[in-house]
Amino acid sequence: MVTIKSGKTYIKILYWGMYASGKTTILDTLYTLTKKNGKYITPVGEITKIERASGSTLYFDRGLFQSTSSREIFYMTYTVSGQRSFSALRKKVFEGSDGIIFVVDSQSHLLDENIEFLKELKSLSKNKLIHEIPLIIMLNKQDLENTIKTADFINILKQEKLWIGSEDDPYVLNPKIYETCALINKEKNIYQSFYECAKRTLSYKIRKENKFLDKNLEFDIKLDKLL
Ligand SMILES: Nc1nc2c(ncn2[C@@H]2O[C@H](COP(=O)(O)OP(=O)(O)OP(=O)(O)O)[C@@H](O)[C@H]2O)c(=O)[nH]1
Ligand SMILES: [Mg+2]
Known part of the structure; x- marks a missing residue:
């Protein structure tokens, strides 16, 4: 998180996950949704994509969004390339991230590969x-059919020591899990998951510095009793 002299604050949110899990599609859909209905955030400019002819990300994608009430x-927002051979590039793109959105390809047969990417993220952070x-x-x-669900992934988070306490009484810093679809015509939870990450990123900062930044998120954060 960087605050520059003019008073502008830049928060870095990173979509991480295995190849073809849908990171670029999610960013595209988020852009379309917020351009149409920028209730809390609105896109600034276009998304920058560095990709192969196949559509797979070569280095990263990047999009800039602005709070609608706290204009500063x-x-x-970045996505990494999920190709196995690009782990050095992922490490570079990870640097300075304030919040992470881990994108799982939920097809059951890909579970082990998703876990590999979670482990890589854990070791970097x-x-x-x-x-x-x-x-x-x-x-x-x-x-799609045969997909893993929230309860399955909580077990994985527990194994990776990224989940504290029981499912019924979740610790406030535990990851929030969304079941999603990134395809624009069947879109599900794309905006909500980004909003939650933005909110938590600010609330972590508030806990550290005890000050509010984004007026849109202030009320929700208070509701969450994170202070
Ligand atoms: N059925 C379905 N397909 C999806 C969904 N999200 C993405 N896809 C498809 O999955 C393929 C890969 O999507 P990308 O967004 O390029 O995946 P990525 O995670 O950016 O991949 P890398 O850049 O290689 O890491 C594309 O054909 C998308 O249309 C989804 O929610 N449902
Ligand atoms: Mg991509």
Whole structure:
């Protein structure tokens, strides 16, 4: 998170996950939704994509969003390339992230590969995940058959020590999990998951510095009793 002299604050939100889990599609859909109905955030400019002819991300995608009520707050939003061979590039793009949205390809047969990407993220973030960097999970491609569900993923988070306490009495910093679809015509929970990440990123900062930044999110954060 960077605040520059002019008073503008830039918050970095990163979509992370295995190849073809839907990160680029999610960013595209988020852009379309917020352009149409920028209730709390609105896109600034176009999305920058660096991709192969196949559509797979080569380096990263980047989009900039602005809070509609606190015009000095910007959300710099990136996606990583999920190709296995690009782990060094992912490490670079990860640097300075304030909030992470982990995008799962929910098809059951891909579970192990998703876990590999969760482990890579964990090792990069050196115990900061959930404690200092909020984590949101998107179980994407829920429109397909044989997909994993929230309860399945909570078990994985527990194994990876990214879930504290029981399911019924969740610890406030535990990841929030959304079952999603990124396809624009069947869109599900795309905006909600981004909003939650933005909200948590600010609330983590507030806990650290004890001050509000984004007026849109102020009320919700108070409701969450995070202070
Ligand atoms: N059925 C279905 N397909 C999806 C969904 N989200 C993305 N896809 C498809 O999955 C494929 C890969 O999507 P991308 O958005 O390029 O995936 P990515 O995670 O950016 O992939 P990399 O850049 O290679 O890491 C595309 O054909 C998308 O249309 C979804 O929710 N449901
Ligand atoms: Mg991509």
